[in-house]
Amino acid sequence: MGKVDINTEEIQNMPWENRPTECTDVLWRYSKNPIIKRNLIKRSNSIFNSAVVKFGEKFAGVFRVDDKSRSMNIHSGFSNDGINWTLSEEPINFIQKTRDPLISSYKYDPRVTWLEDRYYLTWCNGYYGPTIGVGYTYDFKDFYQIENALLPYNRNGVLFPRKVNGKYAMLSRPSDRGHTPFGDIFYSESPDMIHWGCHRFVMAAGHQYSAWQSLKIGAGPTPIETSEGWLLIYHGVLLSCNGYVYSFGCALLDNEKPWIVKYRTRSYLLSPQEYYECVGDVPNVAFPGAALCDSQTGRIAIYYGGADTVVCIAFGYVEEIIEYLKSDGIKMV
Numbered sequence: 406m407g408k409v410d411i412n413t414e415e416i417q418n419m420p421w422e423n424r425p426t427e428c429t430d431v432l433w434r435y436s437k438n439p440i441i442k443r444n445l446i447k448r449s450n451s452i453f454n455s456a457v458v459k460f461g462e463k464f465a466g467v468f469r470v471d472d473k474s475r476s477m478n479i480h481s482g483f484s485n486d487g488i489n490w491t492l493s494e495e496p497i498n499f500i501q502k503t504r505d506p507l508i509s510s511y512k513y514d515p516r517v518t519w520l521e522d523r524y525y526l527t528w529c530n531g532y533y534g535p536t537i538g539v540g541y542t543y544d545f546k547d548f549y550q551i552e553n554a555l556l557p558y559n560r561n562g563v564l565f566p567r568k569v570n571g572k573y574a575m576l577s578r579p580s581d582r583g584h585t586p587f588g589d590i591f592y593s594e595s596p597d598m599i600h601w602g603c604h605r606f607v608m609a610a611g612h613q614y615s616a617w618q619s620l621k622i623g624a625g626p627t628p629i630e631t632s633e634g635w636l637l638i639y640h641g642v643l644l645s646c647n648g649y650v651y652s653f654g655c656a657l658l659d660n661e662k663p664w665i666v667k668y669r670t671r672s673y674l675l676s677p678q679e680y681y682e683c684v685g686d687v688p689n690v691a692f693p694g695a696a697l698c699d700s701q702t703g704r705i706a707i708y709y710g711g712a713d714t715v716v717c718i719a720f721g722y723v724e725e726i727i728e729y730l731k732s733d734g735i736k737m738v
């Protein structure tokens with residue numbers, strides 16, 4: 406395979422650690438995981454499934470914080486190096502730009518996407534059940550909330566970082582009110598970030614792909630555009646006799662018709678195996694929500710939640726991930 410072009414920014418101060426010599430996997434974990442422990446701020450019971458982006462020469466993010474009353478909310482945070490984070494003690498207080506005040510009885514699993522002139526946020530928003538909340542910020546200080554993208558029940562809403570065929574584009578996962586024992590990924594588009602339609606099926610969960618993604622799947626970080634297609638990192642769930650197991654893999658989507666899947670992983674890229682992924686409030690969860698990717702070196706740092714309790718990082722190279730996907734993965738078209 407020739408060199409893969411990556412349409413992201415240059416990140417000179419990428420958080421990074423070289424692959425340990427004994428490691429033969431495509432991804433490797435940061436040796437000092439977890440980078441954010443459950444009690445980083447006073448009110449937190451747990452901090453996990455979070456989203457980070459490059460912000461000027463530094464980094465910023467939106468973090469899922471379940472507090473000690475066990476309500477789920479999202480908080481802003483800043484970092485100089487992508488590893489050591491300072492989180493706001495208070496949840497994000499959105500300035501509503503909606504037609505009338507919009508109920509958000511809980512907020513969780515944020516994603517953040519730089520799109521045109523601002524950072525957009527999507528999250529699972531409690532509005533008579535889970536659906537996809539949307540907001541934006543320019544500075545991670547003032548946050549604005551706009552209309553929910555979709556009807557309940559839906560989760561794992563993730564924006565593409567540019568318009569596709571002249572429309573804003575989103576992946577999501579229709580679901581139910583509870584712990585959803587099913588789930589496939591769909592594509593929707595919008596002319597204005599408010600009205601979403603032209604929904605298209607993208608990919609399904611299923612044993613025919615492999616066991617780790619047999620029960621349900623959901624989009625993870627903002628898709629990364631490459632010359633081979635959009636690199637989508639997604640989580641997949643297996644139902645074991647001891648409950649759900651969350652791993653993650655990846656897929657390549659067509660650049661201009663992202664509902665067409667070119668390849669998807671057969672084997673997972675990372676599954677819960679380390680102590681901080683296996684033991685916590687919800688055992689056996691590795692849940693990716695963001696990725697930093699340096700266009701120059703192809704280095705990628707994937708941020709994922711461990712056991713619904715802490716934030717972790719895994720490293721890799723986009724080119725190696727795509728090579729692995731093409732050799733070990735399932736060719737879909």
Ligand code: BMA
Pocket residue numbers: 454513514584651687690692710713
């Ligand atoms: C999903 C979401 C995630 C969570 C996972 C495992 O339904 O709630 O936030 O990580 O379950 O509990």
